[in-house]
Amino acid sequence: MALDARLISPAGLEFFGKVCAAISHDIKNVLAVINENGGLLEDLCHMAEKGRPIDPSRLKRLAGDVRQQVRRADGIISAMNRFAHSADEPSAESDLVELIGLLGLLAKRLAALRGVVIQTPVPSVPVLVTTFPFGLLNLLWICLDCTMTASGSGRTVELIAEKTPDGAVIRFRRLDQIDVALIAAIVLDRTSAMSQALNAAISADERSSELVVRLPKGGSVQPTPA
Amino acid sequence: MKVLLVDDEKELVTTLAERLSIRGWEAQWATSAEEALDRLHAESFDIAVLDVKMPRVDGLLLKKKMQAICPAMKFIFVTGHGSSQDFQTGASEVGADYYLVKPLNIEKLIAKMNEALQR
Numbered sequence: 001m002a003l004d005a006r007l008i009s010p011a012g013l014e015f016f017g018k019v020c021a022a023i024s025h026d027i028k029n030v031l032a033v034i035n036e037n038g039g040l041l042e043d044l045c046h047m048a049e050k051g052r053p054i055d056p057s058r059l060k061r062l063a064g065d066v067r068q069q070v071r072r073a074d075g076i077i078s079a080m081n082r083f084a085h086s087a088d089e090p091s092a093e094s095d096l097v098e099l100i101g102l103l104g105l106l107a108k109r110l111a112a113l114r115g116v117v118i119q120t121p122v123p124s125v126p127v128l129v130t131t132f133p134f135g136l137l138n139l140l141w142i143c144l145d146c147t148m149t150a151s152g153s154g155r156t157v158e159l160i161a162e163k164t165p166d167g168a169v170i171r172f173r174r175l176d177q178i179d180v181a182l183i184a185a186i187v188l189d190r191t192s193a194m195s196q197a198l199n200a201a202i203s204a205d206e207r208s209s210e211l212v213v214r215l216p217k218g219g220s221v222q223p224t225p226a
Numbered sequence: 227m228k229v230l231l232v233d234d235e236k237e238l239v240t241t242l243a244e245r246l247s248i249r250g251w252e253a254q255w256a257t258s259a260e261e262a263l264d265r266l267h268a269e270s271f272d273i274a275v276l277d278v279k280m281p282r283v284d285g286l287l288l289k290k291k292m293q294a295i296c297p298a299m300k301f302i303f304v305t306g307h308g309s310s311q312d313f314q315t316g317a318s319e320v321g322a323d324y325y326l327v328k329p330l331n332i333e334k335l336i337a338k339m340n341e342a343l344q345r
Contacts, residue, residue, distance in 0.1 A: 028306030028328050035329035036241035115282040
């Protein structure tokens, strides 16, 4: 199946660029910490050469700090790898719980810069749909961007994915006292072609203050078999 | 000389503070703009090293707030910029002379701090 041009639009390229920039920034920070740890080790060695003994527990702590940064970098690279492979297939079975978990990781830094915390569920029961993963991530990214802008600093945005009789749904929650209808209108305006190509319906649930993305049964979406 | 290091990467500022202390600087650190301003209200510093991108209040805005408290203070900016465009924009905003890119070279950082303090 060929890629739909509506899914790799200027918005898709912008999304790709923002994610790559955030990842490179995160990796730079990891390298900066490892660099200082290495520098401090050198400093301690120079001091030892001048007769000041090295405390082994200090070395052990430094080694632990380096290993922790390596684990952190591994997590960043793993997320980057999953993100890169999301563009492999124009139509693939995807777990929405995993996908919103990945979205949370990719958007973590940008959220932190805005003072917003993103909460995603611990992967448990998969919610499977057949979709273009990169395109859906792009759509959800725009939803998240709009909800974070509306939320402002100090808020938490929660994402959940659920199976429904009609297919599957992704909810952006904890948007109390925010005009979710306005957010939905802005998202629709920014994503109309993309939503159509993904067969996704965006709406506001004003009673529960949620932005809702529905991926219906049929079309490109297949709910998990019972 | 007293230096305040501000970066949301705690491991970075604590280690850098230790390395600067070894080199004779009185180095303290903060991991947020709010914490940095609290420190500055409590004591004075000669110079601050600020991360450009930090949660809620970025380095450029923090500089303005710190200058309002301590007008004579000098500033060095550091960034983990992801592109040359980011770097160009940031450098032109704060002055390229006082703008360093992560990972830092501590001798270059000290040279920049000395240069800023002598102006």
